[in-house]
Amino acid sequence: MDYFASKSLDDVDLQILDMMQKEAQLSNAELARRVNLSPPATHARVKRLESEGFIKRQVAILNQEKLGFDLLCFIFMSTNIHQAEQLEVLEEALSSMPEVLECHCLTGEYDYLLKVTHKDRKELESFIRKLNKLGIARIQTSLALREIKYSTVLPIWEN
DSSP: OOTTSOTTOOHHHHHHHHHHHHOTTOOHHHHHHHHTSOHHHHHHHHHHHHHTTSOOOOOOOOOTTTTTOOEEEEEEEEEOOOSHHHHHHHHHHHHHOTTEEEEEEOSSSOSEEEEEEESSHHHHHHHHHHHHTTTEEEEEEEEOOOOSOOOOOOOOOOO
């Protein structure tokens, strides 16, 4: 078992998690074959891993460019908001914006980092205007020119 894994996970659990994060479309029968368990035992483990929160959800990862989202942007934001209630309103507003793929609260020079996608510069400009209406003090936008690495796979298991 890896050093950072929860004590409630055994090697089979880690194998299941690793395979599912790499190949979410695996059938329960194939997953069971690969981990050397019966399909009912494997299904029970997967359900337990879901109920304990180790598996958040299973999704299809779409091709952004094929769907016309040509711009991937990283937006650093600073705010002058210091009251918890106002920060909560800001964070709820950011969370509700469909173009925001990720939003992180940061330490350091900026308060937030957004990962956003848009079809073109006009959409990006409109989005920045929307952000300015939320009381953002400073915005720095960087456009991704190309993707070097993208992964959703956590390094939980060494084969």
